[in-house]
Amino acid sequence: MPYRNSRHLAGDDPRLPATGVALDVVGIDVDDALRDAWRARVERVCAALGWPVVAAQAHVHASGVTLAFAAPSDQLRAACAANEWALCAALLERDPGHWSSLSELLCRTTPAVDPGSGCPSRAIDEVAMLERFSALASTEGR
Numbered sequence: 055m056p057y058r059n060s061r062h063l064a065g066d067d068p069r070l071p072a073t074g075v076a077l078d079v080v081g082i083d084v085d086d087a088l089r090d091a092w093r094a095r096v097e098r099v100c101a102a103l104g105w106p107v108v109a110a111q112a113h114v115h116a117s118g119v120t121l122a123f124a125a126p127s128d129q130l131r132a133a134c135a136a137n138e139w140a141l142c143a144a145l146l147e148r149d150p151g152h153w154s155s156l157s158e159l160l161c162r163t164t165p166a167v168d169p170g171s172g173c174p175s176r177a178i179d180e181v182a183m184l185e186r187f188s189a190l191a192s193t194e195g196r
Contacts, residue, residue, distance in 0.1 A: 055156075055159060056080060056141060056156075057077040057141060058078050059076075059077065059078045060137065060138055061076055061077070061134070062075055062133075065127075070109065072109060073126070074123050074124040075122065075123065075125055075134045076121065076122035076137070077121055077134075077138060079120070079121060080118060084114075084118075088145070089121075091144035092110075095139070095143055095144060095180070096123050096136065096137065099139075099140065105129065106124070109124040121137060121141060123137065129194050132190040132191040135190060142156040142157075142159075
C-alpha cells in the first residue's frame with residue numbers, strides 16, 4: 055500500500071485541531087497535482103455524506119507527507135476508508151499501469167457493512183465507493 059498508519063485523530067493534533075483522520079504516505083512524491091486530486095475526492099466524499107465542510111490538509115515532514123482531514127467523531131471508520139480510497143484513486147488516475155493492483159488491495163482493506171456483500175467490481179470506482187462509504191457511515195453512528 056502507498057500509505058501506513060491510517061488512523062483517527064482525537065482533535066488534539068496541532069496540525070489538525072479537530073476530530074478527523076490521517077494517513078502517512080510512503081515511497082511517493084506527493085506533488086501539488088496528487089495533493090489536489092486527493093483533496094478533491096475527500097471533499098466529494100464529505101459532501102456526499104453530508105459532513106461539514108472539510109479541512110483537508112497535506113503536512114510535509116521529515117519522513118514524508120501526512121494527509122489528514124476533519125470528520126465527524128462518530129464517522130471515523132468511514133472517514134479512514136475514504137481517506138485511503140482518495141489517495142489510491144488519485145494514484146491510479148495518475149499512473150494506471152503502475153498502480154493497477156490498488157483496486158484489489160483497497161477492496162480487501164475497505165470495511166464492508168455486510169461482509170457477504172463483496173466488493174464493487176472496481177473498488178476505485180467513485181460511485182460504488184461513495185455508496186459503500188455511505189452504508190458504512192450509516193452503521194457507525196448507531
